Amino acid sequence: MSNALKIVQSQKMVLTPQLKQSIELLQLPTADLLETISRTLEENPFLELPEDSSGEDSPLRGSPESEAQAPRHEEESDSAASAPLNDMPPEVDLVHQPWGMPEGDDEYSPIDRAVSLTTLADHLQEELGLLRLDPDISAKASFLIGELDDDGFLPISLEEAAKDFERITSTKPAEPEQWQEALRVLRGLDPIGVGASSPQESLLLQLESRIQSCPPEERKIHELAKKAIAEHLQELARKDFSRLKKCLGCSDEEVRGLYGCIQSLTPRPAALYKSSPTLYVIPDVFVRRQAGRWEALLNPATVPPVRINERLVRLMSAQENGRSKEMSGCLTAARTFAHSVNQRFETILKVAQAIVRRQQDFFSRGELALTPMVLRDIAEDTQLHESTVSRAVNGKYLQSSRGVYEFRHFFSSHVSNASGQAVSSKAIRTLIREFVEGEPPDRPLSDSQLAALLVGKGFAVARRTVAKYREQEQIPIASLRKKIPL
Template sequence: MMHMEHRLAQTQTQRLMLTQKMQQAIQILQLSGLELEQYIQQELETNPVLDQIQKEPEPEPVEEAENNDDTEVFDDIAFDLDEYASHWSDRAAEGRDLSYNPDLAERRAYYENSITKAESFTSLLLTQLRLAAKDENVFRIGERLIGDIDDKGYFSGSLAEIADEMGVPEEEVERALYVIQRLEPTGVGARDVVECLLLQINVEYPDEEELKVLVAEHLEELERRQIPQIAKAMKITPERVEELKSVLASLNPWPGHEYTSEPAQYVTPDVIVEKVDGEFVVYLPDETGPKLRISRQYYDMMKAGRMSRDEKRYVRDKVESAKWLIRNIEQRKQTILRIATTIVEHQKEFLEKGIEKIRPLTLQIVADKVGVHEATVSRATRGKYMQTPQGLFEMKFFFSPGLRHDSGEAKSSKSVQSTIKKIVNEENKAKPLSDQKIADILKERGISIARRTVTKYREALGIPSTSLRKTY
């Protein structure tokens, strides 16, 4: 019979644990420049012993005036207080504002008149509707309709439901929508892409009846590039269909995107590469995060004995935390600099000649040269950008697998993609190359890849298939 009982036992095991300081080092390493600034600001708010080193503005050079005999000296000119007070009294008697400062007034007017945020898409439509609506009822219904216009500029609601909700005939709602469809941007308020394009054609190309027929009856065939079928149905030549397609390409199928798109996001490089005396120099920008130091004030207070035991323990912990933060930030800088230098040494041909000369590179290759783990390289390059003579690139861009060239040299997949793009750009548009033909051309250039690989790279580049690239 099995005997069961509760018993205490001790066992000894080995386990890899990450201390809080190591976790902080890993976290700081993978932060981008902007994220690092935000992290440092949080630490400055929570750790009283941390100080930010303020940058002193560089003094402007002052040119010394030549000491000529004609130079006037104003140091000895007497200041006539009575004359100044009399001038001030004259201004007061004239009723002028004695506190008026023209420089400050100009600056204040600039701030008041500056637009800090662009007008919203909905606000733009409402402003136009107030001017276009013939009566209050049309404006009231139109205001409700604008609430159902999405970011693309399309009306996504139901006329019948809005009519029931507002207690008006559906014909009145239809008339209000008609008013909205005459506002800017042209095509707003359409219920589908066909109606949107037709609204724009009626304004931009009112006499192009064939263009209206093409959009109203053959838009789906046009998306599938069935040019001969469209030409036969419309009784026009394929060349005329291509001409109409070019005109159609000038229209905007999403008129609302011009006003609802997010503002451009600006990127600050974490690493800068410049060519100096024939050599590439890698360095970090000076403005990479605030400079920190430990305040001497708390050291002096501890030495003066003006703290209790608990207060001293608190300050010691904060000082230790501040030291580790400063150390981890400096270690981050050195790690990023070493990794960036290794990348630049490996990609010199790319920096000289462009993307077609980029070489294959993996995280493991960089890790071996720098002497760190592969995961460290991944964290150090995450979300960081490098400014090079070829432009601004994310540091992850420089890593790509390699394909074997017939000469024995490895070619980067990005280099092969660039070659495919160049081949497609130079092809005869009336007889576009198939993926197999592109693979044959690459093989003639010493790059042996399968047709399916060409297809994968072509789709990654956003290049349409052979049938969709054909023109007449």
């Protein structure tokens, strides 16, 4: 099984179609695999799914090992054998087939899987249609909506927009005042801040709107925030509170107030609107505790039992002229595809089991117990090539009591502790994050201080290494983590 997936390093090797297909299916994420299987089922009549795809039977039908272990259902076999050969099973929607779905699950609803997608442009066009505007202004505002980027900013000047509009619509040049009015209309739509040329201008538009509508007692704070954004953006970014107080002539309480005001704004007005559907992770493997150890099991919902339509094979063999060349090739392709699908799941399960065997402490105790592990370790455990392991872990996920993790999460280099034992670099990164989460808000820890804390925990890590791990965890430098003291 595994030998077919090994990549021989010799450059003289030529990939056979069967090996190439096995490699392609192995590296596909689950969602793409299900689409590929669905498409192949439509194209090749020799492939089918059982009418009952509940997942109770072995999902790896077709492989000798799984067939030997799977229970036989004699009544189903007899009924299938006695059915007419032209009585084909109904069409099965593979992508939406609920394999492994618990029977009688009243809480499950297909509506839960629906993704409602409203883009910023759709929302703005709908708002624009509710306004009573001059048709020329409305058309120009609609054109500007189409020019907004994914963040809701207008990346081109009004002059460029006017030239593009005239070229596309073959209209005469309009007065600049018309385009200014169209931009004013756009910036008046919800969310406030759309149509700005930068995050800074977007924040200023939002503050101007608040100043016009807020109570008099709150106006000073909003005006201070507006001045800070317009004239002292660098001090805001560096959190230089002393200089801000001096430049703005305000108190500590007012600095806290303007910061709170700014933090309530949205630098990118399109943040609440999606430009693409949310992609949901489908775990390929479940990790369960059995007999005191953690074990990896295939998720039956991701393992469609693809098999050969034996009735059609018998019908073809019974034809007077025997097998036609075209039908024979179709059958060969079906057998190859079914074998490659089954082989894919066997390989993923083998790799997952090897990972879980090495990471027993992680599933019991968490990130700090993560064992250092590289692709070579799993390749040696499974007798697979490293490139095969790489394809098997890429885009694959497992679900455990600690959450859903990509297979690649468990691979990391090692760092030696004070006693010389190897510790996962991800465990060090977890410690760094814990230190940062517990640091004083007004006195964030520097990289040198973090390194000293790690030494106290028994990990000799250089400051530069700490800086690298901090960046990998997407933790800002200490000066950017500083908060205003209460």
